[in-house]
Amino acid sequence: MSPSRVLRLLWPPVLLALVLLVGWQLLADHGIRNPQVLPSLSQVVSAGWHERATIWHNAVPTLRETELGFALSFALSWILATAMDFTPPVRRAVYPILVASQTLPIVAIAPLFVVMFGFGIMPKVLLVALATFFPLTVSLASGFATADGDADRLLRSMGASRWRIFWTVRVPGALPFFFSGLRVAITYAIGGAVFAEYQGAESGLGIYLQQMQQVFRTDLVFATVAVIALFSVILFALTYVLQAWLTPWRKHERAQEAQR
Amino acid sequence: MTPIEPAEPAEPAEPTEPAEPSGPTGPNAQSDYLLDATDLSHSFARHGQEPLQVLDGLSLQVRAGEIAAVIGPSGSGKSTLLNILAGLDRPTGGRVHVGGGGGVGYMPQKDLLFPWRTVEDNTILGLEVGGLKKKQARERVAPLFAEFGLSGFEYAYPAQLSGGMRQRAALLRTVAMERPVLLLDEPFGALDSLTRTQMQLWLAETWQRHGWTIVLVTHDIREAVFLADSVHVLTSRPARVARRVEVDLPRPRTADTFGLPAFARLERDLLGALTAGGGPGGLAS
Numbered sequence: 001m002s003p004s005r006v007l008r009l010l011w012p013p014v015l016l017a018l019v020l021l022v023g024w025q026l027l028a029d030h031g032i033r034n035p036q037v038l039p040s041l042s043q044v045v046s047a048g049w050h051e052r053a054t055i056w057h058n059a060v061p062t063l064r065e066t067e068l069g070f071a072l073s074f075a076l077s078w079i080l081a082t083a084m085d086f087t088p089p090v091r092r093a094v095y096p097i098l099v100a101s102q103t104l105p106i107v108a109i110a111p112l113f114v115v116m117f118g119f120g121i122m123p124k125v126l127l128v129a130l131a132t133f134f135p136l137t138v139s140l141a142s143g144f145a146t147a148d149g150d151a152d153r154l155l156r157s158m159g160a161s162r163w164r165i166f167w168t169v170r171v172p173g174a175l176p177f178f179f180s181g182l183r184v185a186i187t188y189a190i191g192g193a194v195f196a197e198y199q200g201a202e203s204g205l206g207i208y209l210q211q212m213q214q215v216f217r218t219d220l221v222f223a224t225v226a227v228i229a230l231f232s233v234i235l236f237a238l239t240y241v242l243q244a245w246l247t248p249w250r251k252h253e254r255a256q257e258a259q260r
Numbered sequence: 261m262t263p264i265e266p267a268e269p270a271e272p273a274e275p276t277e278p279a280e281p282s283g284p285t286g287p288n289a290q291s292d293y294l295l296d297a298t299d300l301s302h303s304f305a306r307h308g309q310e311p312l313q314v315l316d317g318l319s320l321q322v323r324a325g326e327i328a329a330v331i332g333p334s335g336s337g338k339s340t341l342l343n344i345l346a347g348l349d350r351p352t353g354g355r356v357h358v359g360g361g362g363g364v365g366y367m368p369q370k371d372l373l374f375p376w377r378t379v380e381d382n383t384i385l386g387l388e389v390g391g392l393k394k395k396q397a398r399e400r401v402a403p404l405f406a407e408f409g410l411s412g413f414e415y416a417y418p419a420q421l422s423g424g425m426r427q428r429a430a431l432l433r434t435v436a437m438e439r440p441v442l443l444l445d446e447p448f449g450a451l452d453s454l455t456r457t458q459m460q461l462w463l464a465e466t467w468q469r470h471g472w473t474i475v476l477v478t479h480d481i482r483e484a485v486f487l488a489d490s491v492h493v494l495t496s497r498p499a500r501v502a503r504r505v506e507v508d509l510p511r512p513r514t515a516d517t518f519g520l521p522a523f524a525r526l527e528r529d530l531l532g533a534l535t536a537g538g539g540p541g542g543l544a545s
Contacts, residue, residue, distance in 0.1 A: 150368055157346045157366040158389040158437065168385070172376040249376045252419040 039219035048223025055220075055227055058208040063231065065121055065193040065204070069128025073185070076129070077136035085144040085170065086162070102134040106195060114199045124196035124204075131192035132185035139181025143174025176250065179243045186235045190228055293359070294473045295322040295345070295441045300354035301498075302340055314340045315351065316498035322441065322490075324359075325471040329484035331534065332494025338477050341499065342366075342445050345475065360440030364475075369445045371430040373418035379429050380405075380414040386437035401436045407466060408432045424455045428462075435472070442474045449479065460486055464513040481534070485509070485526045486517060493533045503533050 021041055028040035035043055048055065080098075084091040106127065113123035147170045155165045197206025205224055212220040244251070297320040303311040314337040322328040332338055343349040345356060346366040358364055365386070373382045383404075384397035392400070405411050408428045418426060427447055434442055447463075448456040460483055467474070467487075478484050484491045485507055493503045507526060509517055517523060 148370075148372070150370055151372050151374070153343075153346075153348055154366065154368055154372050155385075155389065157348055157364070158386045160389045164389060168389075169374070172374065175376075247376065249417045249419065252417045253375055256419040 036216045036218050039222055043219045044222040044226070047217070047219040048226065051220055051223070055205075055208070055224060058203050058205050058224075059227060059231070061121070061201070061203050062190065062193050062197065062205040062228075065124040065196070066128055066189045068121070069125040069193065070132060070186075070189050072125060073129040073132040073136055077133060077140055081137050081140035081144060082166075084141050085166070091141070098134060098137060101130065104130070106131060106192065110196055110199045113196070119200045119202065123199070124193050124201070127196040128189050128192040131188040135181040135184040135188075136178070137181075139177045139184075140174055143177030144170045146177070147173050172247075175243075175247050179239060179247075183236060183239050186239060187232055189235070190232050194228060292323060293321040293357075294324040294326075295320070295328075295359075295364075295475065296357040297321070297345065298354055298357075300341070300344060300351045300356070302337070302344065302349070302352045303498075313498040315344075316500050318354070318494070318500045320345075320475070320492060320501060322473060322475060324440075324473050326489045327467065327472075327474045327476055327487050329476045329478055329488035329491045330494065331478055331481060331484050331491060331530070332499060333496045333534065334479070336494045336496050337499040338494065339445075341494075342443065342477060345443055358441055362439050364441045364443045365434040365437045365439035366443045367430055367434040367445060367447055369447075369449060371418075371426045373421075373426055373429055373433075375418055378415050378417060379410060379421065382418065383429060383433045383436055385433055390437065397436075401432065404432055404436065407469075409462070422455075423451050424459055427451065427459060431463075435470075440473060442472050443477075444474060445477045446479060447476070448483065456480075456483075461515060463487060464517075468512045481527055481530050482518075485523060485530065486513060491526075491530060493530065505530060505533070 024038075025041045028035075028038050028043070032038045039047070080094060084094055109130065110123070110127055113126055117123040117126065144166075151169045152165055155168060160168065193204070194206040194209070197204035198210055201207040205228055209221055209224050212218075212224065297318070300315050300318045300320075301313070302315040303313045305311050318341065320328070320330070320341075330338065330341070340349070344351045346364055347356075373379070374385075377385070380398060380401065381394075383401045384392075384394065387397035387400060388394065402414075405414060408431070410425060410429060410432065413421065413425065418429070421429065427450075431444070431447065434444070448459045451459060464487055474487075476484070476487060486509075488507050491503075491505045491507060492501045493505070494500070495502045505526065509520060509522060509526070
C-alpha cells in the first residue's frame with residue numbers, strides 16, 4: 001500500500017476522533033466543569049498516567065482470565081464443531097443448546113458462577129468462555145458446512161478417508177469463517193472478564209473500576225475504560241495479523257476479485 | 261494411421277445394441293478393453309413415485325491408448341455415468357472393469373483447485389492421498405510442469421492463474437496419479453471459445469506423446485470429433501449408447517484437422533444422431 005493511499009484511508013477516522021476528543025475537552029472545561037461527572041481528557045490522561053502501576057497491576061489478572069477463558073472456549077469450539085461436522089445427530093442435539101447458551105443473560109449467570117466456584121479465577125475464566133463460545137463454534141461449524149460437495153467427491157475418487165477430506169478441504173475452507181467468528185468473540189472476551197470481576201475479585205480491572213466508582217474517581221474510571229478498550233482493539237487487530245499469517249492465499253484471491 | 265480421407269465413419273447409422281460390445285472394435289474378448297463397462301443400469305429411489313431410471317443397459321468399452329468421447333443431450337445421465345465410472349456410486353445393475361490396476365483418475369468439471377494450496381501442492385493432491393510424502397510427490401510432478409505450460413507457477417496460488425492454466429493444473433493433478441484411465445468431465449466447458457480451441461490443440465499434442473486412455477465427457481461435438489478415436493452418443497434418459505462412431509481422422513491431429521472434409525462429415529453425422537434423439541437414420545434436417 002502506498003503512503004498516499006494509507007493517508008487517504010486514514011484521515012476520516014483520525015479526523016473524527018480528533019473532533020470528538022477536542023469536543024470532549026471543551027465540554028468538560030467550559031460546559032460541565034465538574035470532574036466527578038465528566039473529567040476532561042487531560043485530567044483522565046494525567047490521572048491514568050499517575051496510577052499506571054496500579055492499573056497495570058489490575059490489568060494482569062484480567063488479561064490472564066481472558067487468555068485462559070479464550071483458550072478454553074477455542075479448544076471446546078473446535079472439538080464441538082468437529083463433532084457436529086462428523087455426526088449430524090450431534091449437530092442437531094447441540095445446536096439448540098448452543099443458541100440457548102448465548103441467550104443466557106450474563107448478569108444472571110455471573111453471580112451464580114461466583115456462588116458455585118468462589119472468588120478465584122475459575123468463575124471469570126468460565127464466564128469469558130461462555131461469552132465467546134457461541135460465535136466461535138457457530139462460525140466454525142458453518143465454515144465446515146460450506147465445503148464444496150464436488151471437492152468431497154474429487155477426494156473420494158482419489159480414495160481419501162473422511163479424516164483426510166476433513167483436514168484437506170473442510171478445515172482450510174472454514175478458516176475465513178472462523179476468523180469472522182473470532183473477531184466477534186474477541187470483543188466479548190475482555191468485557192466478559194471485567195464483568196465477572198464485578199461480582200467479586202481480589203484484583204482485576206473490573207474490581208478496580210468498581211472501587212474507583214465508589215470513591216468518585218471518575219477520571220480513573222475513564223482511564224481504566226480506555227485501557228480496556230485499548231486491549232480489545234489490540235486483540236482485534238491481532239486477529240488480522242494471525243489471519244494474514246495463516247491464510248496467505250487470501251490476498252491473491254482479493255487481488256483477483258479487485259481486478260474483476 | 262489412416263489416410264487423409266477415411267471413407268465413412270466406421271459404423272454407419274446403425275444403433276448399437278446396448279448389451280453387447282460394439283462390433284468394429286475387433287474381437288469381443290474383454291481383455292482388449294482397458295475400461296469395460298457392461299450393461300450398466302441405475303435408478304434413483306424417489307419418495308412416493310416410481311424410481312427414476314437414469315441408465316438402462318449402457319455399455320462402454322475403451323481400448324488402451326484410446327480417447328473415447330461421450331456425448332449426449334443434457335440431463336441424459338452423464339453425471340450418473342461419471343460417478344459410476346469414477347467409483348463414487350455403485351450401479352444398480354451391470355459392472356465396470358478397469359484393467360491395469362488402480363482405477364480411474366477423475367477430473368471434475370470444475371477445476372476444484374484449492375485456493376489455499378499452491379499450484380504445485382494442488383497437483384500432488386492425488387499422490388498425497390495415495391500415501392506419498394509431500395517431498396517425493398513434488399519430485400514426481402516436477403517434470404510435468406513444463407509440458408503443461410505451468411513452469412514458474414509452481415508456487416503461485418490458483419487465484420493467480422488464467423482459466424486455461426487452471427484447467428491444465430487440474431489435468432496435471434489427474435495425470436500425476438498415473439491411473440490407467442483418465443475420466444475428464446467437460447474439461448474445457450468453462451473456457452472461452454479461443455482458449456478452448458487452444459486447449460484442445462494442446463491436449464491432442466500432449467496425448468500424442470503419452471498415449472493416455474481417456475474417457476472424455478463433453479457437450480461439444482467438434483471437441484469430440486477432434487480429440488476422440490471413438491464417439492459414444494447417449495440417448496436421452498434413461499441413457500444407453502445409441503451409437504458408437506469410430507473417428508478415423510489421421511493422427512497427429514492439428515489445426516489442419518478441423519478443415520478435413522471427413523471432419524465436417526463426422527460432425528454433421530453426430531449432430532444428426534444427437535438431434536434425432538440417437539435414433540436410427542438420424543440426420544437432422
